Amino acid sequence: MRIAVIGLGAVGTRAARQVASTAEVESVVVADPKADRVGEVVASLGTKAVSHSLSAGLPEADVVILATPPGLQAPLADTLVARGTSVVCTTDGVHETRQLLDLGPEAEARGVTVAIGAGFAPGLSCVLARFAADRFDTVDEIHVARLGTGGPACARQHHAALGGEAIDWRDGGWQRRPAGSGRELVWFPDPIGGADCYRAELPDAVLLVPAFPGVGRVTARLAATRRDRLTARLPMVRRPHPEGGLGAIRVEVRGRGPEGIDVQILGAMDRPGVAGGAVAALVAVDVAAGRTRGPGASGLAGLVDAPAFLGALAHRGVKVARFA
Numbered sequence: 001m002r003i004a005v006i007g008l009g010a011v012g013t014r015a016a017r018q019v020a021s022t023a024e025v026e027s028v029v030v031a032d033p034k035a036d037r038v039g040e041v042v043a044s045l046g047t048k049a050v051s052h053s054l055s056a057g058l059p060e061a062d063v064v065i066l067a068t069p070p071g072l073q074a075p076l077a078d079t080l081v082a083r084g085t086s087v088v089c090t091t092d093g094v095h096e097t098r099q100l101l102d103l104g105p106e107a108e109a110r111g112v113t114v115a116i117g118a119g120f121a122p123g124l125s126c127v128l129a130r131f132a133a134d135r136f137d138t139v140d141e142i143h144v145a146r147l148g149t150g151g152p153a154c155a156r157q158h159h160a161a162l163g164g165e166a167i168d169w170r171d172g173g174w175q176r177r178p179a180g181s182g183r184e185l186v187w188f189p190d191p192i193g194g195a196d197c198y199r200a201e202l203p204d205a206v207l208l209v210p211a212f213p214g215v216g217r218v219t220a221r222l223a224a225t226r227r228d229r230l231t232a233r234l235p236m237v238r239r240p241h242p243e244g245g246l247g248a249i250r251v252e253v254r255g256r257g258p259e260g261i262d263v264q265i266l267g268a269m270d271r272p273g274v275a276g277g278a279v280a281a282l283v284a285v286d287v288a289a290g291r292t293r294g295p296g297a298s299g300l301a302g303l304v305d306a307p308a309f310l311g312a313l314a315h316r317g318v319k320v321a322r323f324a
Contacts, residue, residue, distance in 0.1 A: 001024055001025055001026060001062045001063075001285070001288040001289065002027050002028075002029065002060075002061045002062050003019050003025055003027075003028050003029070003061055003064075003065065003281075003284050003285070003288060004029035004030070004058075004059040004061035004064045004065065005019065005028065005029070005030050005031070005065045005067060006031045006058070006059070006064060006065070006066055006068060006076065007031075007032060007067035007068035008037050008038065008041050009069075009150070009151040009273075010150040010151030010154070010272075010273030010276075010277075011067045011119060011150050011151065011272075011273050011280065012032070012065070012067030012068075012090075012277070013041055014273055014274055014277020014278065015065050015067060015090075015277040015278075015280040015281045015284070016028055016030050016041055016045060016049070017044075017045060018277055018278050018281030018282070018316060019065075019281045019284065019285065020045045020046060020048045020049060022281070024285060024289060025048065026048070027049075028045065028048050028049055028050070029051075029060075029061055030042060030045070030049060030050070030051060030052065031051075031052040031053070031059055033054060035053070038051045038052075038053075039051065058076065058079060058080060058083075060085075061085065062086070062288040063085070063086045063088060063288045064076075064080055064085055064086070064087050064088070065087075065090070065281070065284050066087060066089045066090065066091075067090050067277075067280065068153075069153035069156075069157075070092065070093035070153065070157050071093060071096060073089045073090070073096060074091075074096045074099040074100055077089055077100055077103060077114060078103065081103050081106055081110060081112055081114060082106070082110075084111075084112055085112060086112040086113040086114070086287050086288070087113070087114050087115070088115045088118045088283050088284045089114065089115065089116050089117070089118060090117070090118055090119045090123070090280050091116070091117065091203075092117060092121070092157055092161075092202065092203055093157065094167060094201055094202070094206060097116055097203035097206050098203075098206060100116045100297055101116065101207075101210075101297050101298075102297075104296045104297035104298070107296050107297050108295045108296045111295045112295055113296065113297075113303070114297035114298075115283045115284075115287060115292070115298070115300065116298065116299050117203060117204075117207050117300065118276075118279055118280045118284075118300060119150075119272070119276035119279055119280060120146070120150070120268075120270070120272040120275045120276040121146040121204070121272075122144075122202075122203055122204050122207050122299060122300075123279045123300055124268055124275060124276075124279050124300075124313070124318070125204065125249045126207055126208060126211070126299045126300040126301040127300050127301065127304060127306050127309055127310060128251040128266040128267075128306075128310075129142050129144070129208060129211075129212075129251050129253055129301050130302075130304075130306040131306035131310060132253035132264035132265075133255065133264075133301075135257060135264055136253070136255030136256060136257045137255070137256055137257050137258070138255055139214070139215050139253060139254075139255040140215065140216050140217070140254045140255050140256065140261075141215070141216060141218070141252075141253070141254040141255075142208055142212065142215060142217070142218045142251070142252070142253050142254075143217075143219050143220075143221075143251070143252040144202075144204045144208075144218075144219070144220045144221070144249070144250070145186040145220070145221045145222070145250045146221075146247070146248070147188055147195050147197075147222075147247050147248045148223070148244050148246060148271075148272050149240070149244040149247065149272060150244060150247075150272040150273035151240070151244075151273055154244070154272065155236075155240035155244065156236065156240060158222065158228075159228075159231075159232060159236050160201070161179060161200040161201040161202055161222060162179050162180050162198065162200050162201075162228055163179060163180070163201075163232035163233040164179045164200070164201030165179060165201055166181070166182070166200055166201060166202070166220075167201070167202075167205055168199070168205055168217070168218065168219045168220075169205045169208075169215070169217060170216070171216055174205075177199055179198070179200045179201050179232065180198050180199065180200070180224070180229045180232055181198060181199050182198055182199040183196055183197075183198055184196070184197050184221060185197075186221065186223070186250055187323075188223075188269065189248055189267040189268065189269040189321045190269075192246060192269060195223040196223065196224065196225075197221035197222060197223045197224070198221055198222060198229065199219075199221060199222075200220070200221065200222035200224075202220040202221075202222060204218070204220035205218040205219065205220055207298070207299030207300075207301065208299065208301055210298065210299075210302065211299060211301035211302035212301070244271065244272060244273070245271065246269060246270070246271060247269070247271060247275075248267060248268065248269040248270075249267060250265065250267040250323075251265070251266050251267065253265075264322075265322070265323035266320055266321070266322055266323070267320070267321050268318065268319070268320050268321065274317075274318075275318045278316045278317065278318050279300075281316075282309065282312055282313055283300065283303070283304065286304060286309070291304075291305070291308075292304055293305075
């Protein structure tokens with residue numbers, strides 16, 4: 001199989017490395033607006049790597065991973081789907097997520113897959129929600145929390161999310177509330193521990209609600225400091241770091257099973273850029289190999305086989321913890 005990666009930031013570079021290390025992959029095509037960055041990545045990946053200039057158009061591949069900054073992925077995905085190419089998108093922007101979901105009918109008609117939010121969160125968080133939900137007959141609530149950022153584009157999106165409008169699902173309808181409100185102490189896997197989390201403009205509910213018909217409540221929160229909240233509606237003063245430190249996700253699912261009402265809580269801890277790249281790469285390989293649930297556009301909760309996916313992800317170094 002031939003897989004392409006467009007965008008060589010923290011997530012895209014890690015995704016390219018993960019793809020290149022996969023035995024099923026014959027070649028990985030890498031592209032980025034910065035030609036020198038392409039040369040660096042190709043040199044580090046070995047003989048499977050092929051450079052591509054975006055001035056010549058989008059690369060030809062079985063699956064294309066879009067790891068560009070949010071806002072650029074929907075137009076690229078539209079072009080690729082029209083061409084009959086499956087796409088893995090790493091965006092975590094709400095508006096762009098909805099644009100990508102709108103590609104569903106065309107993707108189905110052309111027999112291709114659009115995997116949306118294939119990163120740390122959303123992405124791995126969606127798979128954890130599916131894994132936990134499979135223990136229930138009925139899913140009542142899903143609550144997602146995240147901490148940390150990947151590369152500069154992720155940090156900018158984090159900043160914008162705290163200054164936007166939060167979207168939650170409750171009792172069959174959308175609730176919109178100011179981002180930065182709803183303080184909640186959330187416990188993440190060690191060594192991170194507890195952190196204050198707030199409502200933010202996150203796409204998790206937009207992806208999870210279609211995957212769990214009848215769910216009563218879906219929320220998403222983002223860990224933030226007092227300074228993060230106070231400056232969220234102002235331009236970023238300092239340039240983001242090339243890559244953030246440790247991050248974490250926590251997914252809480254409440255439902256009803258044979259033993260009555262129960263709660264399942266899962267989490268993961270890693271550098272978001274590293275884990276996000278591994279998730280995007282694994283999704284792309286599964287899509288190319290025909291191991292996903294058919295054509296269309298959806299988040300990972302409705303696309304992958306959660307136990308098999310988490311097992312394969314553990315072999316790539318990204319492991320999941322269950323809260324007792």
